[in-house]
Amino acid sequence: MSQAAFPALRLRRTRAAAWSRRLHAETVVTPADLIWPLFIVEGTGVEEPIATMPGVSRWSVDLIAKRALEARALGIPAIALFPNTPAGLRTEDGREALNPDNLMCRAIRAIKDAAPEIGVLTDVALDPYTAHGHDGLVDAAGYVLNDATKAVLVDQALNQARAGADIIAPSDMMDGRVTAIRAALEADGHVNVQIMAYAAKYASAFYGPFRDAVGSRGRLSGDKKSYQMDPGNGDEALREVALDLAEGADSVMVKPGLAYLDIIWRVKQAFQVPVFAYQVSGEYAMIEAAVAAGAGDRDALVLETMTAFKRAGCAGVLSYHAPHAARLLGR
Numbered sequence: 001m002s003q004a005a006f007p008a009l010r011l012r013r014t015r016a017a018a019w020s021r022r023l024h025a026e027t028v029v030t031p032a033d034l035i036w037p038l039f040i041v042e043g044t045g046v047e048e049p050i051a052t053m054p055g056v057s058r059w060s061v062d063l064i065a066k067r068a069l070e071a072r073a074l075g076i077p078a079i080a081l082f083p084n085t086p087a088g089l090r091t092e093d094g095r096e097a098l099n100p101d102n103l104m105c106r107a108i109r110a111i112k113d114a115a116p117e118i119g120v121l122t123d124v125a126l127d128p129y130t131a132h133g134h135d136g137l138v139d140a141a142g143y144v145l146n147d148a149t150k151a152v153l154v155d156q157a158l159n160q161a162r163a164g165a166d167i168i169a170p171s172d173m174m175d176g177r178v179t180a181i182r183a184a185l186e187a188d189g190h191v192n193v194q195i196m197a198y199a200a201k202y203a204s205a206f207y208g209p210f211r212d213a214v215g216s217r218g219r220l221s222g223d224k225k226s227y228q229m230d231p232g233n234g235d236e237a238l239r240e241v242a243l244d245l246a247e248g249a250d251s252v253m254v255k256p257g258l259a260y261l262d263i264i265w266r267v268k269q270a271f272q273v274p275v276f277a278y279q280v281s282g283e284y285a286m287i288e289a290a291v292a293a294g295a296g297d298r299d300a301l302v303l304e305t306m307t308a309f310k311r312a313g314c315a316g317v318l319s320y321h322a323p324h325a326a327r328l329l330g331r
């Protein structure tokens with residue numbers, strides 16, 4: 001590319017006025033780029049603040065429906081649901097995930113009643129339902145079994161689709177689960193239920209507050225490194241994405257977000273498919289801690305991170321700051 005030299009070229013010229021900065025903006029974020037993750041808890045009229053995620057709460061099903069109305073008013077197209085399963089229902093095999101009247105299914109139905117035009121994304125993994133906090137079935141040595149877990153995940157996905165989920169999002173990192181879930185959805189008539197694969201999901205230190213929110217933190221035995229990815233691996237992320245796309249994923253996710261912008265970029269460049277970032281709980285907590293310490297401005301931090309995700313190639317972002325961002329963007 002040839003370009004003029006100074007002073008014919010003054011790159012500050014187009015930055016001089018606000019109207020011109022707007023005109024030359026390469027990346028635009030809108031509320032339509034956002035997915036709002038929400039935590040669900042048993043009860044009625046219950047809001048439980050999560051200490052490690054200031055500003056984020058668990059909501060009972062009736063209040064989750066109100067959040068869906070809020071999302072609609074803000075122009076947020078979709079919400080993602082995560083249940084905090086009552087302790088007594090957490091078992092070795094996570095069987096509550098298959099209960100058609102579990103917290104997740106009741107929340108899906110309540111949202112679809114209140115705001116049917118809002119997309120509902122559901123997480124497929126057993127960690128909110130297992131006594132040991134792992135995403136799958138564990139053998140005597142503590143290893144998370146791939147194929148046995150996959151079979152349960154298929155039933156979990158079907159349970160969610162039958163309750164009305166629009167996007168099935170397997171976050172478990174078992175190999176082969178997308179093929180199995182797609183086949184089951186087709187066979188059960190859910191031809192337009194999408195699969196957003198958590199394809200490149202890293203074994204990250206940024207998930208701590210989420211585990212508080214769903215109540216798996218104190219339960220988790222060991223770590224998730226035998227199924228989630230090593231933070232140093234980039235080529236492997238492309239292989240994970242290729243596999244999930246070959247298995248029938250409609251879109252793929254990179255998780256966490258900000259520390260993995262290079263992975264988002266590489267995935268988008270390599271595959272030209274819809275890529276989503278999950279700006280995870282620890283990232284949310286980091287921004288809120290910075291704001292609380294007087295180290296940064298929330299509005300600016302939130303919008304800058306959203307812009308970075310889109311610039312890197314994202315079609316959209318899952319973020320706990322989604323309603324805040326939508327309010328800022330809707331002005």
Ligand SMILES: NCc1[nH]cc(CCC(=O)O)c1CC(=O)O
Binds near residue numbers: 124171208209210281
């Ligand atoms: N399968 C569980 C799951 N789904 C989404 C997150 C993390 C989201 C966040 O930190 O906001 C996790 C945590 C984990 O893998 O331990």
Ligand SMILES: [Mg+2]
Binds near residue numbers: 173174175199243244
């Ligand atoms: Mg995989």
